[in-house]
Amino acid sequence: MSGTDGGLVKCSSFPCATPENDTRDTSTTIVLDHGDPTMYESYWRKMGNKCDITFSGDDSLSYFANGKSLCWFLESKLEEQIKRLHSVVGNAIVDDHNIVVGTGSSQLVQAALYALSPSDQLEPISVVSATPFYSAYPVVTDFVRSGLHKWAGDARAFEKYGPYIELITSPNNPDGIIREPVVNGDQGKLIYDLAYYWPQYTAITSPANHDIMLFTISKCIGHAGSRIGWALVKDKEVAMKMTKFMEISTIGVSKEAQLRAAKILEVGVKKRIVKSFLKNTRFKQGVEEDLEVIQEMLG
Ligand SMILES: Cc1ncc(COP(=O)(O)O)c(C=O)c1O
Numbered sequence: 001m002s003g004t005d006g007g008l009v010k011c012s013s014f015p016c017a018t019p020e021n022d023t024r025d026t027s028t029t030i031v032l033d034h035g036d037p038t039m040y041e042s043y044w045r046k047m048g049n050k051c052d053i054t055f056s057g058d059d060s061l062s063y064f065a066n067g068k069s070l071c072w073f074l075e076s077k078l079e080e081q082i083k084r085l086h087s088v089v090g091n092a093i094v095d096d097h098n099i100v101v102g103t104g105s106s107q108l109v110q111a112a113l114y115a116l117s118p119s120d121q122l123e124p125i126s127v128v129s130a131t132p133f134y135s136a137y138p139v140v141t142d143f144v145r146s147g148l149h150k151w152a153g154d155a156r157a158f159e160k161y162g163p164y165i166e167l168i169t170s171p172n173n174p175d176g177i178i179r180e181p182v183v184n185g186d187q188g189k190l191i192y193d194l195a196y197y198w199p200q201y202t203a204i205t206s207p208a209n210h211d212i213m214l215f216t217i218s219k220c221i222g223h224a225g226s227r228i229g230w231a232l233v234k235d236k237e238v239a240m241k242m243t244k245f246m247e248i249s250t251i252g253v254s255k256e257a258q259l260r261a262a263k264i265l266e267v268g269v270k271k272r273i274v275k276s277f278l279k280n281t282r283f284k285q286g287v288e289e290d291l292e293v294i295q296e297m298l299g
Pocket residue numbers: 001002103104105106107134169173193195215216217218224227228229
């Protein structure tokens with residue numbers, strides 16, 4: 001999804017001037033309501049059957065996964081690939097974090113809001129993000145009117161004393177800016193949405209090491225349809241609460257999707273190429289060039 005509010009924009013396409021008697025509509029419509037990261041499709045097509053994975057009728061029947069993670073439905077193969085991916089790219093510290101898998105990072109935003117909201121307060125906790133922010137945040141925060149949390153708008157305008165949750169998207173959707181927290185309060189809980197903290201979108205200057213960091217394969221490798229995201233969570237209690245949220249809402253996350261994601265990451269992310277990319281390539285701009293960069297990066 002994009003960070004813009006829904007809408008259609010009409011733009012003139014070339015040629016600008018049409019003969020008076022030509023009634024053809026030469027305008028182009030750009031849909032700003034959502035984005036769909038299909039730009040890596042040609043790369044994955046070139047991979048042929050390398051990422052194929054098959055399931056027998058008796059595979060993955062249990063609700064439970066085969067791993068030993070606090071997140072009891074996290075497949076160990078996916079856990080292994082997530083750790084490898086971050087260590088190869090160097091964009092996040094994984095070692096002292098718990099991994100919680102979600103049906104896209106969208107579900108993890110909800111889980112993190114649930115886990116960070118105090119349950120003993122009379123008022124819902126305020127949730128803020130600096131404008132321009134990812135357009136889904138207000139809807140996700142208020143959709144089920146839980147009474148636990150409430151959207152409070154632009155973080156820069158937030159002056160209320162007391163606890164709050166700030167969503168920090170870095171690089172930001174929609175403007176790509178690297179961000180830091182902006183509210184100057186001492187009772188803030190921070191959720192870092194790092195969906196775009198990958199080398200094809202920004203320079204990776206140091207591994208992120210925050211209390212809650214959210215990632216998604218949708219933006220990292222373009223498999224938005226598989227709906228796999230993960231949270232790196234320092235605090236065990238918070239990770240357990242997020243896992244509980246997932247348990248209550250969907251009793252875990254599809255194993256087929258997790259195992260497919262693991263296979264794609266295993267085949268697609270080549271250590272040698274990522275390392276040489278990070279060392280030698282400066283961040284480029286423009287869709288064509290970005291595509292070349294990720295193709296280079298993924299091998
Ligand atoms: C900043 C940001 N976070 C989260 C998401 C949701 O990603 P997912 O497909 O993992 O739910 C998006 C999608 O556009 C996004 O832009």
